Amino acid sequence: MSAASFDACVDTTLAELGAPDGALLPILHAIQAEHGHVPADAVPLIADRLNLSRAEVHGVLSYYHHFRKEPAGKVVVQLCRAEACQAVGAEALAEHARASLGCDFHQTTADGTVTLEPVYCLGQCACGPAMMVGDRVHARLTKEKFDALVERARRQP
Ligand code: FES
DSSP states (O other), X not given: OOHHHHHHHHHHHXXXXXXXXXXXXXXXXXXXXXXXXXXTTHHHHHHHHHTOOHHHHHHHHHHOTTSOSSOOOSEEEEEEOSHHHHTTTHHHHHHHHHHHHTOOTTEEOTTSOEEEEEESOXXXXXXXXXXXXXXEEEOSOOHHHHHHHHHHHHHOO
């Protein structure tokens, strides 16, 4: 990844917005969409382009857990931790996910294949617990279903 590729994300986003006001979050989203995470190298460049301090950019980047500072695994699993899913067993499922994957939320498995992330509602509240594997939503999860879905995603090329 080069500064030029971060610059391109900044240029494109600023062109879409028409002004730098309020551009920080859209730029962070654009860089993560393009690169899979927001590398530390991008922070000074963004700060310069938006006339912000590096601390301001870093503060926003750290505040929102959505933004990854490290590359994600091949499969991103987002497990719903919001209230409706918690009422139907999401916490036990989260414990199972941690144990099964051997990593915590915001971490990637030792083999680099699966990144576990929390998410706060996937619009499946009536049929939780819910999660996303890649860009697909799955509901009415059990521990067995969780394992099967993750294993299937791991095996896909
Ligand atoms: S609370 Fe989990 S999908 Fe809405």
